[in-house]
Amino acid sequence: MAARIVILISGRGSNMAALLAAHLPLVVAAVISNRPEAEGLALAAAQGVATEAVDHRRYPTREAFDDALAAAIDRHQPQLVVLAGFMRIFTPAFVQRYRGRLINIHPSLLPAFQGLHTHRRALDAGVRIHGCTVHFVTEELDHGPIVAQAAVPVLPEDTEETLAARVLRSEHRIYPEVLRWWAEGRLKLQEDGRVLLERAAFPDAALQVPGSGA
Numbered sequence: 001m002a003a004r005i006v007i008l009i010s011g012r013g014s015n016m017a018a019l020l021a022a023h024l025p026l027v028v029a030a031v032i033s034n035r036p037e038a039e040g041l042a043l044a045a046a047q048g049v050a051t052e053a054v055d056h057r058r059y060p061t062r063e064a065f066d067d068a069l070a071a072a073i074d075r076h077q078p079q080l081v082v083l084a085g086f087m088r089i090f091t092p093a094f095v096q097r098y099r100g101r102l103i104n105i106h107p108s109l110l111p112a113f114q115g116l117h118t119h120r121r122a123l124d125a126g127v128r129i130h131g132c133t134v135h136f137v138t139e140e141l142d143h144g145p146i147v148a149q150a151a152v153p154v155l156p157e158d159t160e161e162t163l164a165a166r167v168l169r170s171e172h173r174i175y176p177e178v179l180r181w182w183a184e185g186r187l188k189l190q191e192d193g194r195v196l197l198e199r200a201a202f203p204d205a206a207l208q209v210p211g212s213g214a
Ligand code: GAR
Pocket: 009, 010, 011, 012, 013, 014, 015, 016, 040, 084, 085, 086, 087, 105, 106, 107, 115, 168, 171
């Protein structure tokens, strides 16, 4: 039987859309947002996926919100909870509940640029290479065992917007691939926190900058 996932979003939902478009060998049981107005909810509903909103503003504490969110997730009995632009910080209890079953994509090459405004900070720092990271979630924000990363060049003429768009294209490439590895049983998180990948590789070679196209 195909494995089940629940996708959590907060806004646009382009990563979620990329996951749906990839027709992965898994069941997207639901897309849940902490913001009822998230554009991604309508996108998912239009594709026949169950959607739900658990509005964080309606809960007095982070704990109460996380409990309500967990209840909503668990009703769909997912094996994996996929964060795709979900912009809330979890309580340790929530992370522990889904230990090894909570995966995230972050728009930087972790451990660089944890937190918000990663593209602006990458430009300010003057890095030549930027990118995105898929990782399992641990209690520490934007930490946790790394599954895959994609690097993109930072070009002299880049603005926050052009760099964000380039990184986003790479997000849409690696997240579906990682979930395919997971669905096919080729991605495992070991007890010691190490990520095991079998027969998993991206076709493109390493990136060196300057010298590569966008
Ligand atoms: C993506 O760039 C994702 O990596 C980032 O939010 C964006 C969501 O876009 N996530 C984070 O910053 C998490 N800390 P999307 O809604 O179009 O997928």
